[in-house]
Amino acid sequence: MPSGRTHDRITLWSLPWLVLFAFVFTRSGELTLIASAGFLFSGLMFGPDLDIHSIQFKRWGWLRWIWIPYQKSLSHRSRLSHGLLIGTILRILYLFIFIGTISIFVVAIAQLAWGFPWNWQEFWQNCWQKLPQYSGEAIALFVGLELGAMSHAFADILGSTYKKFKRNGFQALLPKKSAKTKRRASRKKR
Numbered sequence: 001m002p003s004g005r006t007h008d009r010i011t012l013w014s015l016p017w018l019v020l021f022a023f024v025f026t027r028s029g030e031l032t033l034i035a036s037a038g039f040l041f042s043g044l045m046f047g048p049d050l051d052i053h054s055i056q057f058k059r060w061g062w063l064r065w066i067w068i069p070y071q072k073s074l075s076h077r078s079r080l081s082h083g084l085l086i087g088t089i090l091r092i093l094y095l096f097i098f099i100g101t102i103s104i105f106v107v108a109i110a111q112l113a114w115g116f117p118w119n120w121q122e123f124w125q126n127c128w129q130k131l132p133q134y135s136g137e138a139i140a141l142f143v144g145l146e147l148g149a150m151s152h153a154f155a156d157i158l159g160s161t162y163k164k165f166k167r168n169g170f171q172a173l174l175p176k177k178s179a180k181t182k183r184r185a186s187r188k189k190r
């Protein structure tokens with residue numbers, strides 16, 4: 001598995017390519033910027049390795065504790081953190097739930113202190129209504145986040161395949177023999 005620094009380098013070296021492709025594809029400076037920001041954020045601190053005490057995890061600084069329950073409930077390199085789409089979707093949901101819960105407390109305390117009117121239902125309805133206006137931005141952000149995570153997962157797979165190759169040669173690249181074929185081979189030898 002590549003080190004955190006190698007993952008950083010992969011993210012930074014892929015960034016110009018992502019900017020180029022995003023701009024060619026969207027023809028929009030704003031969407032390109034959003035997708036690139038998502039890619040950088042995902043590659044440097046919102047990636048699959050938040051499931052261990054990694055450099056990505058440390059970059060959250062004093063906020064890093066929010067990822068501890070995430071680490072405790074997932075095993076490292078599980079499909080739920082490193083898998084295609086599911087990894088990013090789960091992290092976004094996780095972060096939203098965390099921010100949502102904290103916001104409820106903060107608003108409640110602020111209301112007690114300053115007594116201003118606040119209605120969560122209205123707030124969510126407003127957000128929901130405005131969402132279609134920002135669908136392009138939301139998709140660009142999600143694609144950026146997902147590509148950042150996938151560059152990581154892909155590097156992990158390449159790294160472990162290379163290690164196996166160094167250990168076992170070309171045999172490591174062949175599909176694993178099933179128990180049945182192994183049994184058949186040993187019977188033939190006898």
Ligand SMILES: [Zn+2]
Pocket residue numbers: 048049077082152153156
């Ligand atoms: Zn990883």
